[in-house]
Amino acid sequence: MTARSVPHLSLLLGMIISVVVATAACSPQPGANGASGDPTTGAAHAHEEGEAGHAHEESGGEDPGGAEPSDLDLPLSAIFSKDTRCEHEIPTYTCDQCRYEFGVVRLPQDVLAASDGSLAVAVVERRPWSGAREATGEVALDADRAAWLGPRAPGVVRAIHVDLGDRVRAGQTLYEVESVELGDARSEYRRALAEQRVARSAAEREADLFARGICPESDLLEARARREQADASAEAARSRLGRLGLTGGEIATAAAAEPGGGAAGRGAGGDDGLLPVRAPFAGTVLERDLGLGARVEPGDRALLLADTSVVWVETAIAERELEAVLERQRRGAVPAVVSVSAFPARSFPGRLDRLGGTVDEATRTIRARVVADNPDGVLRAGMFARVRLQLDGEGDALVVPAEAVLEDEGRPFLFVRATTPGDEEYFVRRAVRPGRSADGWVEILGGLEPGQAIVTKGAFLLKSDVLRAKMGAGCAD
Numbered sequence: 001m002t003a004r005s006v007p008h009l010s011l012l013l014g015m016i017i018s019v020v021v022a023t024a025a026c027s028p029q030p031g032a033n034g035a036s037g038d039p040t041t042g043a044a045h046a047h048e049e050g051e052a053g054h055a056h057e058e059s060g061g062e063d064p065g066g067a068e069p070s071d072l073d074l075p076l077s078a079i080f081s082k083d084t085r086c087e088h089e090i091p092t093y094t095c096d097q098c099r100y101e102f103g104v105v106r107l108p109q110d111v112l113a114a115s116d117g118s119l120a121v122a123v124v125e126r127r128p129w130s131g132a133r134e135a136t137g138e139v140a141l142d143a144d145r146a147a148w149l150g151p152r153a154p155g156v157v158r159a160i161h162v163d164l165g166d167r168v169r170a171g172q173t174l175y176e177v178e179s180v181e182l183g184d185a186r187s188e189y190r191r192a193l194a195e196q197r198v199a200r201s202a203a204e205r206e207a208d209l210f211a212r213g214i215c216p217e218s219d220l221l222e223a224r225a226r227r228e229q230a231d232a233s234a235e236a237a238r239s240r241l242g243r244l245g246l247t248g249g250e251i252a253t254a255a256a257a258e259p260g261g262g263a264a265g266r267g268a269g270g271d272d273g274l275l276p277v278r279a280p281f282a283g284t285v286l287e288r289d290l291g292l293g294a295r296v297e298p299g300d301r302a303l304l305l306a307d308t309s310v311v312w313v314e315t316a317i318a319e320r321e322l323e324a325v326l327e328r329q330r331r332g333a334v335p336a337v338v339s340v341s342a343f344p345a346r347s348f349p350g351r352l353d354r355l356g357g358t359v360d361e362a363t364r365t366i367r368a369r370v371v372a373d374n375p376d377g378v379l380r381a382g383m384f385a386r387v388r389l390q391l392d393g394e395g396d397a398l399v400v401p402a403e404a405v406l407e408d409e410g411r412p413f414l415f416v417r418a419t420t421p422g423d424e425e426y427f428v429r430r431a432v433r434p435g436r437s438a439d440g441w442v443e444i445l446g447g448l449e450p451g452q453a454i455v456t457k458g459a460f461l462l463k464s465d466v467l468r469a470k471m472g473a474g475c476a477d
């Protein structure tokens with residue numbers, strides 16, 4: 001329903017009412033020009049009273065102001081009774097001025113046709129309740145497969161091997177940093193290895209001397225203790241290089257270089273003193289805040305790597321839907337479909353992954369995470385998304401479009417078609433009991449039967465008409 005068509009429809013309905021009024025031998029309807037609160041209303045009212053003063057008295061007696069029951073509570077037999085007469089001495093439902101008091105409107109075929117689809121009538125039926133719950137959400141990176149990659153030690157960027165959008169494999173070197181800490185660690189490792197070699201040969205020598213009875217056992221034990229200490233130091237230095245990200249091969253290369261050789265030892269992977277920053281998993285480079293010569297430190301958001309083949313969609317489910325979601329979850333993962341405005345023709349299958357443990361006080365919703373497939377990587381973090389959770393297998397339901405359900409003082413109602421004995425067609429407000437709602441549809445649990453026709457579109461136009469007529473119906477007060 002466009003905003004543009006609304007005044008057009010109101011006008012159209014107003015014209016229909018006026019035409020009907022003019023041919024119904026009743027006095028002009030005060031509310032027809034929409035000016036029921038104007039002083040002119042008083043004049044029209046006076047004219048009306050002059051013509052049907054007696055009827056007015058009767059009407060007043062039948063409907064005492066405050067205790068007047070809502071038409072929503074009247075049975076159809078009462079509303080369409082020939083005996084219920086208005087102040088114009090005709091059955092109320094037939095009176096173009098008074099039928100609104102009973103929530104009755106006429107909607108002739110030509111009005112429907114002229115409404116250009118703004119008004120529509122349809123027969124309601126039971127149909128499988130799809131159970132789809134639609135909610136808004138936002139695409140986010142899978143936090144288990146996304147990482148900002150800073151170096152493992154402070155340093156200066158000396159080489160960058162990847163750029164935005166590059167796909168990289170696990171273990172691939174992304175950039176390299178000149179790091180004092182790495183230099184220290186390598187020196188320490190070589191020194192430890194040298195000390196280890198000395199300690200080992202000393203222990204061997206002491207063992208030989210002890211075996212030949214030349215030295216006491218205490219010397220041997222002391223030498224063995226020093227050897228063990230040297231072993232531990234070498235292992236610690238080796239671990240430190242491992243923690244900086246060097247591979248076993250690189251550590252072996254570092255060991256082969258002569259201690260004190262400085263920049264002399266050049267070779268693959270770390271042997272030139274550069275600290276490699278590697279991809280911990282296969283993924284795509286999403287952000288690069290990195291330049292040659294820049295100083296970087298551990299924890300810096302230097303380069304964002306993510307596996308975007310699946311993404312998270314952060315959404316929420318209403319508190320009242322929790323039971324249905326949990327019930328569906330007991331039978332397995334809840335299927336979901338994600339769509340984004342950037343790709344209106346596409347949908348991305350996924351599943352409900354996690355439900356939050358608390359309810360948001362303001363929105364009465366529970367956080368939910370949907371994991372969606374993103375094989376070609378088009379879903380990007382930060383995109384707004386629509387998420388449909390499929391809670392199927394919930395049986396049939398009598399459903400109507402959500403816009404067909406209106407409210408009067410908090411009571412939901414529909415405009416339901418009623419055919420009188422004279423085969424005249426009217427629409428009358430009937431109270432209904434709505435149930436679940438989803439996807440622009442509402443389940444009706446009571447007050448409506450399959451096969452009945454209702455106003456499915458544009459009902460609010462009729463509602464405003466009824467209310468205006470009711471408020472403008474001075475005679476009824």
Ligand SMILES: [Zn+2]
Nearest residue numbers: 086088095098
């Ligand atoms: Zn009347």
